[in-house]
Amino acid sequence: MFRRIRFALRPGWLVVHVLVLAAAITMIFLGRWQLHVSESKHFDIQNFGYVIQWWLFATFAVAMWLRVLRDAARRQGAGPVDLAAERALAANDEPVAYRRYVMPTTAAPPDDDYRAAYNDYLAGLARNDTERR
Template identity: 35%
Template sequence: MLRLALSPRWWVWHILTLGAMATCAFLAAWQWGRAGSAMGSALNVGYGLQWPLFAIFFGVMWWRFLRLEARRIAGKDADEQVPPPVEAEPVQEVHEPAPAATTPVAVDEEPEDGEGPFGVRRKAAQPVEDDEDPQLAAYNRMLAKLAEHDRGR
C-alpha cells in the first residue's frame, strides 16, 4: 500500500485532499472567530462546527479510495467480501395466458377549458343516474348545476 500511496497519481490526490482539509480548517477557524466577534451569531457557530466535519469527510474518503485502489491492485474486488447468496429451491413456473389487449382510448388534443399545462382544467359533469342512492343522486345533481353555473361565468 505504501508503494501505491507514493505513486505520482496518488500524490495529486494527497495534495488535493490536504488542500481541501486545510481550507476547511481555515474556514472553521474563521467562522469560529467571527462567532466570537460583536457581529457574530449562532449561524457562525454552526458553520464553525460544520467545516471540521467537511474536513473529516475529505480525509475519510481519501483513506477509503486508497484502500479500494489497494484491494483492486491486489486482485480483491469489493464484491468478494460479500458472501455468496444461498441457493433456494427452484420455483415452479406458472404459465397464465396474457390479458387481452385493450384498445387505446382517444385523448383530446386540446382540452375544453384551461389556460395552459398548469392552469385549472375543468371536466364535463358526469350524468346523474337516478337509480343510485337518492341522496347521492341529489348531491350529484346539485354539483352538476353548480358546475354549469360556474361554466356560465
C-alpha cells in the first residue's frame, strides 16, 4: 500500500499537501467564525448559510485532493508506456473520416431564385469590401 503512494512524499507533492490542508483548515475556521456571527445575531439564517458553505468548500478541497492522489497513484501503477507499441497500433488503424473536413470544390446549385439572388448580392458586397481596402 505504501509503495503505491510513495510518490506523494516528493517535495512538489508535499507543497500541495500543505497548501490543501492549510486551505481546508482556514475554511473550517471561517465556518466556525460565521457560526459565532450567526449566534450573535440570534441565529441569522444568512450567516448560517455561510457556515455550511465554508464547510462544504473545505470538504470539496479535501475530496479533490484525495481524488488527485488516487489518479496519480493509478498512473504510477500503470507502469511505463511503450511508445513504439502505441505507434504501431495507431499506424494499423484506418483513418477516421470525421477528423478532417474537406471543402467542396464546386458550389452547390441554388434551390431557388430568391436564394441565388441573395447570394449574388452578398458576393457583390464582399467584392466591394475587398476593393475598398
